[in-house]
Amino acid sequence: MSFEYYAILLVGAAAGGFINGLAGFGTALLALGFWLQIMPPISAVSMAVVMSVLSGLQGAWLVRRAIFDQPKRLARFLIPGIFGVPLGVLALSSLDPQILKLTVGGMMVLYGGFFSLRRTLPAFDRPTPLIDSLIGFVSGVLGGATSLSGALPTMWCSMRTWTKSETRAVLQPFNIIILFLSALVFLFRGNYTWEVVKDIIIALPITLLAAQVGIHVFKHLNDTQFRRLLVVMMFASGTILLGKELL
Template structure:
C-alpha cells in the first residue's frame, strides 16, 4: 500500500467491516473485502481481514461477556475445528470459487425468503449433536468463504434466539475459527511482513467501527435486529455470487 489514498481506503474498509460486525456479530470479511480486495493482493487482504476480524470479535466478546453461552459455543467450536482442515484442503485442491457462488446464492435466497415471508415458524429446540454438525458446516464453509459465522447465524435465526442469545453463541465460534486459520497460515509462512504495518494502520478505524457497531446493537430492538441480520446475509450472499 502506497499513498494516502490507499490508507484512506484501508481505513474505510476496516471501519465499515468493524461497524457491521459490531452490530450483527459477523460479516467483517464480506464487507471489508469489497474494498480491500481492490487495493491488496488476496494473500495480503485475507490475513488482514482475519486479523481485524479477531480484533472485532475480541471487542464483542468483552462487551457481551455476560451473555456468552460457553457450553453450547464450545460444542459448536469443536465441530468447526473438525471442519476447518477439510476446508483448507478443499481450498487448495478443488474449485472453491464455484462453492462460494453456490453458498452465496443459497444464503441470499434464504435471507430474501425470510425477510419477505409473513411469518417465521421456528424449528425445535437445539441439541448438542445438531450444534456440533452446524459447527462442522460453519468451519467448512468459513475455510472456503471467510464467513464462518453465516451458517451458525442462520441456525440461530431458525430457532428464534434473541439477539443476545445469538451473539453469545456465535461470537466465540467466529473468534476461534479466525485465530486457528491465522495460526495455520503462519505455520505455512503465508503471512506477509507488511501485515503488521497494515494492522497498525487499521487500529483507529477498527476501534471506532467496533464501538459504534456495539452501540447500535444495544439500541435496536429484536425485530430490527433480525431484519438487520437477514439483510447482512442477503448482501453477503450476493457479494459471494458476484
C-alpha cells in the same frame, strides 16, 4: 503508498469494524470490497481474518454473561467446528474455493431474500444438538477452506427464538476462534509479510472504533429487530460475495 491507498484501506477498516460490532460477523465481506482494490487477494483475506478476530473480541466481551450462562450451547457448535478447520485446509488441494464461495453465496441470497419478504420469521425453540453440531462442523470446514465460517451459523441462529445476546453469544466466539485458527494457518504459510502487518497496524484503531459504533447501535435493537437484521445481512452479504466471485 498514495493517499488513495490509505483512504481505501481506512474506509474498508471502518466498514468492516462497524458491521462486526453491529451483527457480530461480516468484517471480511464488507472490508474486502475495498481492500481487494488496493492489495493482492491473499494479503486482503489474511488481513480481514485478523481484523475480524480483534474487532470481534469487543462484541464477545459485550455478551460475556450470555456466553457463560449457556456454555454447552456454544460448545455444540464450536467443538465440531474446530475439528472441521483442518479438514477445510486439506480440502483446498482438491476443491475449488470459488465454487464453494458461489454455493454459500447462493444459499445466503436465497435464504436472506426469502425471509426478508416474510412478515414473520421461523421460530425453532426446541433443542437441536445434532443439527447444531453438524452446522458447526461444516462451518469449520468452510472456515478453513474459504474463511466463510459465519454464514451457516448465522442463518441457523436467526431462526432460533433466542434473545439477541444469546444469539451473539454463539456467533461471536464461534467466529473468533474459527477465524483465529485460520489466521494461524495463514501465518504458517507466510501470508503475513511486513506490508500486511503494517496495514493491520494502521487500520486496526479505525476498525476498533467503528466496532464500538456498531455495538452502540446493537444495544438499541430489540430481539426481533436483531433477528431481522441477521436475515437482511445474509442477503446483502451473499449478494456481495456472489458479485465479487462472478465479476
